[in-house]
Amino acid sequence: MNKQALLRSLPAVDKLLKEQTLQKLLEEFPRKLVIKETQELLEQYRHYLLSFAGDEQDFSFNFSSAALAEEITSKVREKNNMSLRRVINATGTIIHTNLGRAPLAKKAEEALLSVSSGYSNLELSLEKGERGSRQSHVENLLCDLTGAEGAVVVNNNAAAVFLVLQALAFGKEIIISRGELVEIGGSFRMPDVMSSSGVYMKEVGTTNKCYISDYEEAITDQTSVLLKVHTSNYRIVGFTKEVNRSELVELGQKAGIPVVEDLGSGSLINLEKYGLSPEPTVQECLQQGVSLVTFSGDKLLGGPQAGIIAGKKELVNKIKRNQIARALRVDKFTVAALEATLRLYWDEEQAINEIPVLSMLTHSESQLKNKAHKLYNQLVKEVASAKELTLIKDSSTVGGGAFPLEELSTYVIKFNPSQFSSTSLAKRLRQMTPPVLGRIHQDALYFDVRTLLEGEEFVLAEKLQEAVQEELKDLW
Numbered sequence: 142m143n144k145q146a147l148l149r150s151l152p153a154v155d156k157l158l159k160e161q162t163l164q165k166l167l168e169e170f171p172r173k174l175v176i177k178e179t180q181e182l183l184e185q186y187r188h189y190l191l192s193f194a195g196d197e198q199d200f201s202f203n204f205s206s207a208a209l210a211e212e213i214t215s216k217v218r219e220k221n222n223m224s225l226r227r228v229i230n231a232t233g234t235i236i237h238t239n240l241g242r243a244p245l246a247k248k249a250e251e252a253l254l255s256v257s258s259g260y261s262n263l264e265l266s267l268e269k270g271e272r273g274s275r276q277s278h279v280e281n282l283l284c285d286l287t288g289a290e291g292a293v294v295v296n297n298n299a300a301a302v303f304l305v306l307q308a309l310a311f312g313k314e315i316i317i318s319r320g321e322l323v324e325i326g327g328s329f330r331m332p333d334v335m336s337s338s339g340v341y342m343k344e345v346g347t348t349n350k351c352y353i354s355d356y357e358e359a360i361t362d363q364t365s366v367l368l369k370v371h372t373s374n375y376r377i378v379g380f381t382k383e384v385n386r387s388e389l390v391e392l393g394q395k396a397g398i399p400v401v402e403d404l405g406s407g408s409l410i411n412l413e414k415y416g417l418s419p420e421p422t423v424q425e426c427l428q429q430g431v432s433l434v435t436f437s438g439d440k441l442l443g444g445p446q447a448g449i450i451a452g453k454k455e456l457v458n459k460i461k462r463n464q465i466a467r468a469l470r471v472d473k474f475t476v477a478a479l480e481a482t483l484r485l486y487w488d489e490e491q492a493i494n495e496i497p498v499l500s501m502l503t504h505s506e507s508q509l510k511n512k513a514h515k516l517y518n519q520l521v522k523e524v525a526s527a528k529e530l531t532l533i534k535d536s537s538t539v540g541g542g543a544f545p546l547e548e549l550s551t552y553v554i555k556f557n558p559s560q561f562s563s564t565s566l567a568k569r570l571r572q573m574t575p576p577v578l579g580r581i582h583q584d585a586l587y588f589d590v591r592t593l594l595e596g597e598e599f600v601l602a603e604k605l606q607e608a609v610q611e612e613l614k615d616l617w
């Protein structure tokens with residue numbers, strides 16, 4: 142058919158809507174949405190035909206109303222799906238920023254649900270019947286758990302760093318080592334955060350070496366903060382010298398300048414005894430005399446997105462009074478989920494067992510092997526042949542800029558489809574309900590059992606089976 146004839150064969154919107162499929166669709170979905178999708182689809186085809194410059198013999202369209210109605214139906218259904226959905230993370234990256242970082246503990250989920258659909262005492266002291274502070278629900282807990290004198294919670298750790306600098310050093314200088322000018326990703330770059338918070342950054346040392354004398358010589362009467370930033374997502378190795386915390390604290394005390402440490406992840410539990418490499422805990426930093434620490438709520442802490450500032454009372458109060466604090470304040474959902482998460486830390490064992498990030502980090506190799514074995518057997522039975530599936534030992538990553546060099550031993554199932562590509566299968570898996578995310582590497586798909594939450598291995602098996610069947614159907 143030629144172009145003009147094809148264009149003429151596109152039905153009008155009104156006529157198309159009379160199709161039985163679309164009449165049914167209209168019973169289920171708002172008329173506005175169905176019309177919009179219909180118009181858009183017709184417009185797309187019209188535009189495509191008009192701009193087509195190749196051989197008209199190559200057209201292979203079917204503009205029957207029935208076929209168009211089918212296409213509209215699937216578009217409307219897809220549009221009506223929630224854009225933000227729960228997904229299954231089989232990538233093995235525990236704190237996966239693209240996948241929403243920390244999944245909440247059951248108790249945090251419950252707390253969140255209970256305050257979200259009703260009223261709460263967010264800013265009311267039930268005891269006095271007077272206005273209270275939203276910070277009060279978490280501040281004492283944070284102090285008890287970390288040894289801090291005071292604490293403030295804001296939207297995320299980037300906001301925490303920004304607020305601390307703005308409140309303590311606006312128009313003044315802060316000193317930072319060149320080796321600690323980190324970029325976290327998503328354009329959080331230390332030098333930029335500093336300039337936008339209105340402080341002057343004085344870099345000292347070199348990329349690989351920094352001495353306490355470098356700081357000492359840089360101090361002037363304008364210096365308001367000595368800033369230490371945890372190099373969370375990289376390490377400088379080889380010929381290096383880093384100023385340690387105690388040295389910096391000693392200098393700060395001598396000069397009367399607060400030392401602030403941006404810990405990034407900020408764990409409350411020393412994870413060394415669970416086989417991870419040493420990382421400073423929040424308690425340790427405060428004990429060593431750091432005036433303020435900042436850290437994320439949704440990295441190693443395993444709670445909601447938040448930024449926590451903890452340390453000396455006097456500085457915390459100054460921060461609370463800062464104008465910007467209001468703009469960065471947390472909502473009731475965050476307060477609820479954070480309070481419930483923090484309460485789990487009263488008992489380390491409970492924290493490890495109930496906070497998903499911590500339990501995933503500390504799964505034993507035999508637990509993982511077991512889980513992977515079961516899943517493997519199910520997949521061989523229901524999804525693909527043993528030729529295409531292998532159970533292998535591999536490693537998971539922590540993610541979220543924590544433990545950048547850590548390789549956690551794990552077990553993964555490698556799927557090497559023989560009849561279709563793994564990229565196409567991965568795409569199909571992303572479109573399942575719920576979507577399933579694995580790792581692709583050299584045309585194989587890997588599923589790491591470490592990041593599967595309870596029961597998700599069964600969903601994974603079911604969705605994988607569905608996706609494989611769709612792939613095979615498309616081959617015919």
Ligand SMILES: *Cc1c(COP(=O)(O)O)cnc(C)c1O
Binds near residue numbers: 300371
């Ligand atoms: C992750 C991180 C941040 C940013 O924290 P968010 O909670 O993502 O805003 C800042 N500093 C360091 C060192 C980090 O690791």
